[in-house]
Amino acid sequence: KNEVEQSPQNLTAQEGEFITINCSYSVGISALHWLQQHPGGGIVSLFMLSSGKKKHGRLIATINIQEKHSSLHITASHPRDSAVYICAVRGSQGNLIFGKGTKLSVKP
Amino acid sequence: DADVTQTPRNRITKTGKRIMLECSQTKGHDRMYWYRQDPGLGLRLIYYSFDVKDINKGEISDGYSVSRQAQAKFSLSLESAIPNQTALYFCATSASPGGINYGYTFGSGTRLTVV
Numbered sequence: 001k002n003e004v005e006q007s008p009q010n011l012t013a014q015e016g017e018f019i020t021i022n023c024s025y026s027v028g029i030s031a032l033h034w035l036q037q038h039p040g041g042g043i044v045s046l047f048m049l050s051s052g053k054k055k056h057g058r059l060i061a062t063i064n065i066q067e068k069h070s071s072l073h074i075t076a077s078h079p080r081d082s083a084v085y086i087c088a089v090r091g092s093q094g095n096l097i098f099g100k101g102t103k104l105s106v107k108p
Numbered sequence: 109d110a111d112v113t114q115t116p117r118n119r120i121t122k123t124g125k126r127i128m129l130e131c132s133q134t135k136g137h138d139r140m141y142w143y144r145q146d147p148g149l150g151l152r153l154i155y156y157s158f159d160v161k162d163i164n165k166g167e168i169s170d171g172y173s174v175s176r177q178a179q180a181k182f183s184l185s186l187e188s189a190i191p192n193q194t195a196l197y198f199c200a201t202s203a204s205p206g207g208i209n210y211g212y213t214f215g216s217g218t219r220l221t222v223v
Binding site for chain 1: 139141148149150151152153156158166196198200202204211212213214216217219
């Protein structure tokens with residue numbers, strides 16, 4: 001079993017829809033990261049969180065440490081949100097363990 | 109200029125050739141990492157370095173070596189490239205734990221094809 005599991009693997013949405021991507025992990029962590037990878041390949045860090053909730057524009061990330069679960073929400077989705085979203089957890093040594101990613105496609 | 113710069117961006121090489129991928133950063137971060145990404149798999153750690161004198165193997169270090177020439181430079185070498193090393197390679201940096209900006213910054217990636 002992978003230490004970091006994301007769901008769904010693929011997601012297609014219509015422009016304007018509310019989107020949720022889930023991440024569950026099985027190891028102790030010091031922080032959890034949400035990353036975005038565009039078709040060109042580059043990876044951008046969206047959030048780093050260790051408790052509660054963070055918001056940046058239309059993106060919201062939450063984490064429940066007790067349940068070892070995090071969600072990434074996108075409100076009012078737009079075609080430019082189409083990308084692969086990656087959950088990664090940081091262990092005690094500081095290294096990241098990555099999920100396999102969720103490929104999001106937002107149709108106009 | 110990008111905070112984390114990888115060169116080259118794309119490279120096609122032949123089996124058995126030695127190749128070096130370079131990474132330089134202007135973040136001032138102590139920690140640097142090399143990851144590879146394969147289709148359908150998450151990023152996997154090849155090597156990491158917490159400072160110039162500290163080099164550590166990751167989960168898939170076989171067939172690779174690294175050099176931390178300076179705080180800002182971390183190179184990955186494939187001594188004798190093989191086709192299953194075809195992948196997208198990322199360099200990343202982070203500050204030490206407890207730092208105010210303890211996040212990760214990724215380079216743009218190097219797409220390597222071994223034929």
